[in-house]
Amino acid sequence: MPRICQTLGLLVVAAILFSSPWSHSQTGAQTPAVVTFTFDFPASQPERYAIRVPYAGAAHYQSAGRLSADSDETDSFDLDFNLTADTRQKVFDLAAKAGYFEKDLDSHHKALAFTGKKTLGYKDAQRRGESTYNYSSNAAVQDLTTLMQSLSATLEFGHRLQYDHHYQKLALDEELKRMQQMVRDNQLIEVTAIQPILDPIIADPTVINVTRARAQRLLDQAGAH
Numbered sequence: 001m002p003r004i005c006q007t008l009g010l011l012v013v014a015a016i017l018f019s020s021p022w023s024h025s026q027t028g029a030q031t032p033a034v035v036t037f038t039f040d041f042p043a044s045q046p047e048r049y050a051i052r053v054p055y056a057g058a059a060h061y062q063s064a065g066r067l068s069a070d071s072d073e074t075d076s077f078d079l080d081f082n083l084t085a086d087t088r089q090k091v092f093d094l095a096a097k098a099g100y101f102e103k104d105l106d107s108h109h110k111a112l113a114f115t116g117k118k119t120l121g122y123k124d125a126q127r128r129g130e131s132t133y134n135y136s137s138n139a140a141v142q143d144l145t146t147l148m149q150s151l152s153a154t155l156e157f158g159h160r161l162q163y164d165h166h167y168q169k170l171a172l173d174e175e176l177k178r179m180q181q182m183v184r185d186n187q188l189i190e191v192t193a194i195q196p197i198l199d200p201i202i203a204d205p206t207v208i209n210v211t212r213a214r215a216q217r218l219l220d221q222a223g224a225h
Contacts, residue, residue, distance in 0.1 A: 032056045033124040037148040041116030077159040081193040097140035102129035105136040150189045158194030173211040191222035
């Protein structure tokens with residue numbers, strides 16, 4: 001009987017290890033799984049962005065495009081940021097539900113308007129998947145696309161706030177007002193990801209007090225520490 005229990009225990013441990021987002025390479029080193037999302041749409045702002053979410057460690061965001069709709073000046077933005085555990089887990093749960101993007105995700109409906117070239121990717125030591133789509137009928141892909149686009153919207157607010165803080169401080173308040181409204185409308189997620197951009201605004205005595213207080217409220221509502 002003890003031998004049977006021991007065998008069952010080993011099977012449980014093996015099942016946990018097999019289902020973990022940490023995969024083992026042939027050298028025995030643990031390799032964290034990574035989910036990526038890229039978006040290309042010349043008519044949008046930004047025109048292109050990429051999000052990389054590892055199962056452990058900092059995520060990364062990179063975008064490029066025009067600084068504003070009425071400007072020909074191009075700009076790029078790079079940011080390492082932290083995701084909450086809940087959002088990170090949701091990303092990997094949705095990737096699993098979508099079959100790790102190993103199959104074609106596009107609906108191939110020709111009547112649909114083009115809303116940008118989107119690519120989801122997954123990689124670990126044993127599995128690799130990537131698929132490009134305009135629109136997908138897969139519910140998990142739809143949810144993950146919405147999540148990534150909402151995350152990009154938050155990070156792009158950080159990009160504009162960083163620019164305004166350096167070059168046009170009087171524009172900060174309007175940008176923060178827009179951000180507050182979009183948070184209320186559930187169009188933004190992970191506001192704490194841009195805390196390293198908001199904190200210097202809050203601490204800057206040359207920024208008007210109303211604006212500094214607005215930035216602080218955003219962080220407080222997001223549960224920043």
